[in-house]
Amino acid sequence: MAKPIKVIQKTELTEEQKKMHSLEKLLSGVSQNTDSLLETLNLIQELHDSGMMEALGSLLKAKEKAAKIAVGQLTxxxxxxxxxxxxxxxxxxxxxxxxxxxxxxxxxxxGLKKAEQGLEVDSKLGLFDLMKALKDPDINRAVGFGLNLLKGMGEGLKE
Missing domain, CATH: 1.20.5 (Single alpha-helices involved in coiled-coils or other helix-helix interfaces)
Structure with missing residues (x-):
């Protein structure tokens, strides 16, 4: 029969071993994400070439002033x-x-299309033309809608 374990020895990694472990994890992550890292580096290079990196850096350095200006503009x-x-x-x-x-x-x-067509005809309307137009069901419906709209607006304005 085996002896029971009475003492558990925890192995402590030295600083050098911790650094090596971190480097191994970093290299593993780089090798797994090579394409995305290269795209990110290209994007950063484009930002640098266009001067945007410098502008962003300046903005970050002056973040308090920039925030005050932004808040001032928004208010x-x-x-x-x-x-x-x-x-x-x-x-x-x-x-x-x-x-x-x-x-x-x-x-x-x-209605806008019809009005545009009416502008091309360029005929004058008289009072009797308006009276006759009110007998047209489409015009009557639109005038009734407009009057009800005006009635509702008037009631709303009274409140």
């Missing part, structure tokens, strides 16, 4: 207005039915 009134307007527009778009929006956009495109 300007026109930029904050743009951000607030974009957020408001995003909020409006989330409330709209996508199917209705798509239908409206297609109708608007068709």
């Amino acid at each position: 300007r009134q026109p930029v904050t207005n743009m951000i607030n307007n974009a957020m408001a527009a995003g909020g409006i778009l989330t409330e709209l039915d996508p199917e209705t929006t798509s239908k409206l956009a297609k109708s608007l495109t068709a």
Whole structure:
């Protein structure tokens, strides 16, 4: 029967052995990723040749000043207005039915084409022409839509 182990001896690596182990791991990683490392080196060389590495280095050195300038630009009134307007527009778009929006956009495109054709004819419209046009179901539908749109906007503005 074997003797029980009473003492476990932990082998400590010397500094030189640790360095050799690290180098072996590094060489193994390099050999496994040769293509990507070469691409990275080419990219860095291109950045260097174009002067971008110098610009990035300068930017990093002046990071505090650059951050102050960026924050200063972002807090300007026109930029904050743009951000607030974009957020408001995003909020409006989330409330709209996508199917209705798509239908409206297609109708608007068709209307613009028709209006362009009407400009080419260049005829004058009189009061009786307007009255007659209201009997056209398509025009009547669009005018009704516009009036309802104006009604809803007016109600919204009252709030």
